[in-house]
Amino acid sequence: MRCDNGPEYISGALLSWAARHGIKIEHIRRGKPQQNAYSERHNRTVRYGWLARTLFDTIKQVQDEATRWPWTYNHERQNMALGSITPMQKLAGVA
Numbered sequence: 001m002r003c004d005n006g007p008e009y010i011s012g013a014l015l016s017w018a019a020r021h022g023i024k025i026e027h028i029r030r031g032k033p034q035q036n037a038y039s040e041r042h043n044r045t046v047r048y049g050w051l052a053r054t055l056f057d058t059i060k061q062v063q064d065e066a067t068r069w070p071w072t073y074n075h076e077r078q079n080m081a082l083g084s085i086t087p088m089q090k091l092a093g094v095a
Contacts, residue, residue: 002026003039049073 001023010027018025034040050069056062074087082090 002028004028045073 001018003025004027015025017023046069050065054065056065076086078084078086079090085093
């Protein structure tokens, strides 16, 4: 698993768990977020797309929103890079 060097990814608990499950942790070089660009982009989108805009009272609410958000992101959110259409509209036009 490739990840950055944030405290949540260098903790002894995570590294021990990964070792017990045969998962190799690959840390990117410090100061090189482009080495993990897809994850960094996803994390930024989640953080600013819905997580920072919503006040949650329970973990269940977060889980429900995390389940609904990808559908909204792909079906309802217009993407300027795609000519102001949704990713699903773009995919339908390609097929």
